[in-house]
Amino acid sequence: MSVAxxxxxxxxxxxxxxxxxxxxxxPGCGDYSILAQIKKVLAKLGVDRSKxxxxxxxxxxSRFPYYMNTYGFHGIHGRAPTIATGLxxxxxxxxxxxxxxxGDGLSIGGNHLMHIIRRNVDVKILLFNNRIYGLTxxxxxxxxxxxxxxxxxxxxxxxxxxxxxxxxIGAEASFVARALDMDPKHLEYVLERAAKHVGTAxxxxxxNCNIFNDGAFSYATxxxxxxxxxxxLEHGKPLIFGxxxxxxxxxxxxxxxxxxxxxxxxxxxxxxDEKAPDPTLAFLLSRMRYPEFPEPLGVxxxxxxxxxxDNVRQQHEEAVARRGQGDLQALITGSDTWTVS
Amino acid sequence: MNMPSPVExxxxxxxxxxxxxxxxxxxxxxxxxxxxxxQLAGTQFTDTSALVGNxxxxxxDFPAEIRAPAGTLAGVSGYQIQFSSTDIFTPGDxxxxxxxxxxxxxxxxxxxxxxxxILIINEDAFxxxxxxxxxxxxxxxxxxxLAGYRVVRVPIDKLNAAAVKESxxxxxxxxxxxxxxxxxxxxxLYGRPLEPTLKYxxxxxxxxxxxxxxxxxxxxxxxxxxxxxxxxxHEHYQVERAKLLPGTYRKITGNEAVVIGMVxxxxxxxxxxxxxxxxxxxxxDILHGLAELKNFEVITFQAEDEIAAMGAxxxxxxxxxxxxxxxxxxxxxxxxxxxxxxVMTELPVVIVDVQRGGPSTGLPTKTEQADLLQxxxxxxxxxxxxxxxxASPADCFAATIEAFSVAVRYMTxxxxxxxxxxxxxxxxxxxxxxxxxxxxxxxxxxxxxxxxRFMPYKRNADGARPWAxxxxxxxxxxxxxxxxxxxxxxxxxxxxNHEIMVNLxxxxxxxxxxxxxxxxxxxxxxxxxxxxxWGGTFGAIKAATxxxxxxxxxxxACHLRYLNPLPADLERLIKRFRRIIVPELNLGQLxxxxxxxxxxxxxxxxxxxGQPFTVGEIVGGVRSVLExxxxxxxxEQVTEVEIHAGG
Numbered sequence: 001m002s003v004a005x006x007x008x009x010x011x012x013x014x015x016x017x018x019x020x021x022x023x024x025x026x027p028g029c030g031d032y033s034i035l036a037q038i039k040k041v042l043a044k045l046g047v048d049r050s051k052x053x054x055x056x057x058x059x060x061x062s063r064f065p066y067y068m069n070t071y072g073f074h075g076i077h078g079r080a081p082t083i084a085t086g087l088x089x090x091x092x093x094x095x096x097x098x099x100x101x102x103g104d105g106l107s108i109g110g111n112h113l114m115h116i117i118r119r120n121v122d123v124k125i126l127l128f129n130n131r132i133y134g135l136t137x138x139x140x141x142x143x144x145x146x147x148x149x150x151x152x153x154x155x156x157x158x159x160x161x162x163x164x165x166x167x168x169i170g171a172e173a174s175f176v177a178r179a180l181d182m183d184p185k186h187l188e189y190v191l192e193r194a195a196k197h198v199g200t201a202x203x204x205x206x207x208n209c210n211i212f213n214d215g216a217f218s219y220a221t222x223x224x225x226x227x228x229x230x231x232x233l234e235h236g237k238p239l240i241f242g243x244x245x246x247x248x249x250x251x252x253x254x255x256x257x258x259x260x261x262x263x264x265x266x267x268x269x270x271x272x273d274e275k276a277p278d279p280t281l282a283f284l285l286s287r288m289r290y291p292e293f294p295e296p297l298g299v300x301x302x303x304x305x306x307x308x309x310d311n312v313r314q315q316h317e318e319a320v321a322r323r324g325q326g327d328l329q330a331l332i333t334g335s336d337t338w339t340v341s
Numbered sequence: 342m343n344m345p346s347p348v349e350x351x352x353x354x355x356x357x358x359x360x361x362x363x364x365x366x367x368x369x370x371x372x373x374x375x376x377x378x379x380q381l382a383g384t385q386f387t388d389t390s391a392l393v394g395n396x397x398x399x400x401x402d403f404p405a406e407i408r409a410p411a412g413t414l415a416g417v418s419g420y421q422i423q424f425s426s427t428d429i430f431t432p433g434d435x436x437x438x439x440x441x442x443x444x445x446x447x448x449x450x451x452x453x454x455x456x457x458x459i460l461i462i463n464e465d466a467f468x469x470x471x472x473x474x475x476x477x478x479x480x481x482x483x484x485x486x487l488a489g490y491r492v493v494r495v496p497i498d499k500l501n502a503a504a505v506k507e508s509x510x511x512x513x514x515x516x517x518x519x520x521x522x523x524x525x526x527x528x529x530l531y532g533r534p535l536e537p538t539l540k541y542x543x544x545x546x547x548x549x550x551x552x553x554x555x556x557x558x559x560x561x562x563x564x565x566x567x568x569x570x571x572x573x574x575h576e577h578y579q580v581e582r583a584k585l586l587p588g589t590y591r592k593i594t595g596n597e598a599v600v601i602g603m604v605x606x607x608x609x610x611x612x613x614x615x616x617x618x619x620x621x622x623x624x625x626d627i628l629h630g631l632a633e634l635k636n637f638e639v640i641t642f643q644a645e646d647e648i649a650a651m652g653a654x655x656x657x658x659x660x661x662x663x664x665x666x667x668x669x670x671x672x673x674x675x676x677x678x679x680x681x682x683x684v685m686t687e688l689p690v691v692i693v694d695v696q697r698g699g700p701s702t703g704l705p706t707k708t709e710q711a712d713l714l715q716x717x718x719x720x721x722x723x724x725x726x727x728x729x730x731x732a733s734p735a736d737c738f739a740a741t742i743e744a745f746s747v748a749v750r751y752m753t754x755x756x757x758x759x760x761x762x763x764x765x766x767x768x769x770x771x772x773x774x775x776x777x778x779x780x781x782x783x784x785x786x787x788x789x790x791x792x793x794r795f796m797p798y799k800r801n802a803d804g805a806r807p808w809a810x811x812x813x814x815x816x817x818x819x820x821x822x823x824x825x826x827x828x829x830x831x832x833x834x835x836x837x838n839h840e841i842m843v844n845l846x847x848x849x850x851x852x853x854x855x856x857x858x859x860x861x862x863x864x865x866x867x868x869x870x871x872x873x874x875w876g877g878t879f880g881a882i883k884a885a886t887x888x889x890x891x892x893x894x895x896x897x898a899c900h901l902r903y904l905n906p907l908p909a910d911l912e913r914l915i916k917r918f919r920r921i922i923v924p925e926l927n928l929g930q931l932x933x934x935x936x937x938x939x940x941x942x943x944x945x946x947x948x949x950x951g952q953p954f955t956v957g958e959i960v961g962g963v964r965s966v967l968e969x970x971x972x973x974x975x976x977e978q979v980t981e982v983e984i985h986a987g988g
Contacts, residue, residue, distance in 0.1 A: 019819070021831065050814040055656075058822075065819050066832065071811040073659060074821025075652065076682050082644065082652025083659070087811070089640055090615050090662040094811055112652075115645040312640065319635035326637030328608050329775040332601055334591045336537070337772065338392050341587055 030181030064099035078109025233298035366425030368433030373442030378520030383420025394582025430880030444475035465498035504563035525564020600630035602741025689748035707951025804849035864897030885959035
């Protein structure tokens with residue numbers, strides 16, 4: 001089984017993917033940028049609208065399907081991965097995307113997220129991380145910083161935040177990436193990579209909620225600071241960052257450290273390998289956090305892995321090969337019968 | 342004791358001098374430790390009885406623990422079967438012959454044995470320690486407390502060990518064969534052939550372990566020969582084949598019938614079957630059964646939890662498959678929100694609830710009918726779901742097909758209620774002709790339905806919306822849990838639209854035409870007393886009704902298969918009777934619905950002990966009402982204190 005062919009058809013424009021529904025996110029919301037880049041990527045790849053489904057849960061991000069002129073399913077809180085898994089199992093040819101958020105995907109739906117990833121169901125998961133509950137008007141979320149003051153944590157959140165990419169990598173995700181809503185070009189690149197990945201693709205998108213958590217990622221998006229606070233991952237290249245590209249990441253045992261290229265040679269820096277079969281380095285990158293480290297952006301991991309639906313379908317073919325197409329009458333009759341005359 | 346040497350398979354009428362007594366029916370119960378293989382012995386006895394042409398009805402009864410401490414009351418596992426030469430509807434009220442592999446088994450089951458009944462007792466398991474674990478202060482084999490029974494003491498451990506010695510098994514392995522020894526004894530007592538079980542032993546064990554196959558064969562034959570050769574029994578019995586409707590039969594349990602029913606429904610609809618489930622007692626066997634049938638275009642999905650199973654079924658239904666999930670009460674509670682989503686998105690999903698004792702974890706392996714109101718009302722908002730309840734193990738087949746047929750015709754989730762008793766109990770099933778089963782018509786939308794546009798909530802005459810499957814060009818649309826605008830399916834918060842939609846959903850379900858008999862009727866259509874039941878109590882209520890009528894009581898029974906909507910003529914029927922009694926294995930859930938709906942003063946007859954009704958209980962309850970009393974069913978003399986008395 002394979003997914004619908006993705007081939008460039010210049011006839012489709014990004015606007016062809018827009019539904020007739022009025023977009024109702026708050027003006028200035030980071031979601032607009034994500035929506036625009038998705039449409040762009042789908043148009044560029046010539047994705048068939050009728051074979052594309054956006055599935056979501058609950059939250060601001062989960063309104064996404066209504067704005068796409070594809071098939072869409074706005075589910076219930078946290079359960080999008082379950083709906084997507086059932087759909088993919090019976091319709092392997094569909095291109096399925098999940099739009100979720102830090103609350104939907106990592107709090108109420110954390111269990112399902114872990115399982116869809118470990119099974120390697122061939123869907124693309126976009127996790128809009130704004131580090132806040134927006135739709136319910138501003139409670140702290142599983143990715144909010146420790147001590148964050150919100151309506152539900154007036155004295156500061158007592159929780160410690162979860163690292164979405166560490167969770168995904170821990171669940172053996174075959175594709176893991178991070179992008180910013182405010183860097184559309186890079187976002188487009190990451191989404192295109194995700195679209196082309198065969199298997200579960202998990203993309204964390206830093207998304208600004210300008211109403212309830214404005215500036216949560218300004219350290220990573222501001223022109224002034226971003227080259228020092230983020231690090232663009234490139235496969236096969238050393239981890240270098242900084243306005244003057246004069247800093248790098250070196251491994252000291254199993255611990256990453258920031259070094260100055262004035263004292264350290266490039267050859268001694270950690271080289272990014274998104275294809276490494278072992279997820280250890282990707283996991284280590286997922287733990288690098290501002291302000292101690294620059295936060296990596298781009299593709300952390302992209303490996304080939306057998307897809308869940310293929311595993312399931314192969315068993316079916318094997319069963320038919322071994323026992324032949326099932327005979328309903330034989331099943332009803334069973335092996336031991338007796339006759340009353 | 343001398344051990345008779347194993348001989349060739351005995352013939353049914355082998356030469357022995359003891360009298361052969363013909364019976365119309367008999368009830369046997371095998372009881373032992375949960376590791377003693379009593380379920381297997383019972384199943385084998387059932388299979389053999391079915392194959393010789395008896396009518397059968399069984400009641401497996403096992404603890405929730407896989408291996409409770411050996412020899413304790415908590416670890417006792419039992420399997421009861423009634424077999425007969427006439428129509429029977431229940432596993433039997435009183436046991437004629439009990440096999441007790443240890444003192445705990447004797448203690449837990451003695452009250453079920455009729456006075457004068459046979460107790461086949463493994464006397465090797467009645468040491469001081471065994472007796473203490475079962476809470477016996479003195480040995481019941483010696484203190485004359487079993488005087489009212491025909492006690493047959495058999496040193497099963499020793500005889501079995503000697504019989505299987507030549508197979509070369511270890512002592513521990515050899516001991517595991519003693520269920521077959523006991524089975525052999527009972528086979529002789531009721532004149533059953535050994536061949537079906539010998540065949541089973543070969544098929545099950547010969548390939549994996551020839552020694553185990555040999556040992557089980559030796560044990561079975563030794564038990565049979567021992568009973569035949571020794572003078573333990575002063576008579577033996579014969580139960581002739583039953584005069585059932587002509588045709589070919591098989592034995593079937595409720596869970597098996599659900600499995601076959603699902604596969605049949607998918608074939609009849611010409612669609613793929615998708616079954617998602619999270620393991621839960623007593624529903625897991627449906628998942629196991631379907632997982633074996635991958636060559637039937639059956640996809641099974643073992644989900645990470647109950648909610649995921651329901652969500653995946655909804656996703657598969659969106660994708661055009663015949664989708665189902667199965668669970669028990671606690672799982673149904675977890676699925677509630679997602680069932681609401683299926684109601685809102687109007688997608689066909691069959692949800693099987695194999696009811697068990699509740700609330701909470703409750704009694705996982707025991708039966709109950711206390712999820713009716715959960716099925717009816719257990720969701721937020723006005724959230725109607727059709728409900729069908731299977732009346733017996735074999736009826737699970739038809740009920741399952743009907744559930745799918747209603748689901749796809751009306752584009753709605755459907756709840757199918759069975760219970761632990763129906764799920765595990767076995768009965769004969771007149772094998773249907775697959776070619777003559779009614780087709781299930783499934784039509785996907787293929788083109789826009791209004792001026793070149795697709796309206797996902799434009800309804801047909803049944804009130805059902807079109808099923809437009811992703812992948813269909815031109816029908817791209819979005820659905821979800823938010824309230825829908827009538828016809829367009831767009832999100833709508835308009836108050837008057839909400840009222841319209843709530844009413845449309847309610848009317849759609851209220852107007853459902855049953856896809857099979859909405860009820861099963863016994864007796865005349867008017868009179869003094871009407872028993873109204875539903876689900877797995879069918880057999881006991883029917884048998885009690887026939888018994889009472891034989892005694893001259895003016896009584897009839899109406900057994901509901903469709904609980905939502907209730908049958909259109911039910912009110913008219915109910916009002917032709919002076920008094921209504923509602924026997925249920927709960928505190929009166931159907932009774933509440935009937936009283937609310939029809940303003941009838943229905944009387945409850947209720948039992949919540951994890952066990953099905955006996956015929957005698959219902960007969961007694963009705964008699965009590967006739968005499969001006971209540972229909973209360975008296976508690977038997979086995980108390981919780983005794984159950985915990987063991988080690």
